Amino acid sequence: MEAGQGSEGILSQGMTQKREEIVELLKTAYFMELETVISYVTNSTNPDGVRAQEIKESLEEDVQEELGHAQRFAARIKELYGVVPGSLDFKAEQTYLQPPEEQTDVVHVIKGVIEAETGAIEHYEKIIEVTEEVDLVTQDMVIAILHDEQGHRRLFEGFLREYEAEGKA
Ligand SMILES: [Fe+2]
Ligand SMILES: [Fe+2]
Numbered sequence: 597m598e599a600g601q602g603s604e605g606i607l608s609q610g611m612t613q614k615r616e617e618i619v620e621l622l623k624t625a626y627f628m629e630l631e632t633v634i635s636y637v638t639n640s641t642n643p644d645g646v647r648a649q650e651i652k653e654s655l656e657e658d659v660q661e662e663l664g665h666a667q668r669f670a671a672r673i674k675e676l677y678g679v680v681p682g683s684l685d686f687k688a689e690q691t692y693l694q695p696p697e698e699q700t701d702v703v704h705v706i707k708g709v710i711e712a713e714t715g716a717i718e719h720y721e722k723i724i725e726v727t728e729e730v731d732l733v734t735q736d737m738v739i740a741i742l743h744d745e746q747g748h749r750r751l752f753e754g755f756l757r758e759y760e761a762e763g764k765a
Pocket of ligand 2: 658662713716744745748
C-alpha cells in the first residue's frame with residue numbers, strides 16, 4: 597500500500613471510481629424519494645371515505661419523512677463530490693401510485709405504497725452492499741433510512757391485511 601492511501605477512505609483520489617458508482621446510486625435514491633413525496637401528497641389528498649382517513653393521515657406524515665430522506669441523499673451526494681441533479685433529469689416511474697378510477701379505492705393506494713416502499717428497500721439494500729467496507733458513512737445513513745422504509749411497508753401491509761380478511765383485496 598502506498599503511503600497515505602486509505603487515509604481519506606472513500607474521499608481519496610484512488611477511490612474515485614467507487615465514489616462515482618455510489619453517487620449514481622444516491623442520485624437514483626434521491627429521485628425515488630422525491631417521486632414518493634409527490635405520490636404521497638397526491639394519495640394523502642384524493643381518497644374518499646371513512647376508512648380512507650387513516651391511510652391519508654399516515655401518508656401525510658410520511659411525506660415529511662420521505663422529504664427528509666431526499667435531503668439526506670442530496671447532502672451525501674455533495675459530500676462525495678457529486679452534484680445533486682436538477683429536475684430536468686427526473687423521470688417518473690411510479691405507475692402503481694397514480695390515482696385510481698374511484699377515489700374510494702383505498703386498496704389500490706395501499707398496494708401502491710407497498711410497491712413503492714419495496715422498491716426503495718431493494719435499492720437501499722443494494723447501496724448497503726456496494727458501500728460495504730468502502731463507505732461506512734453512506735452505509736450507516738442508508739441503513740437508518742432502510743429502517744424507516746421497512747416500518748412504512750409493515751404499516752401498510754397491516755392495512756392491507758384488514759382488507760384481505762374481508763375479502764376486499
Ligand atoms: Fe424514504
Ligand atoms: Fe417510505
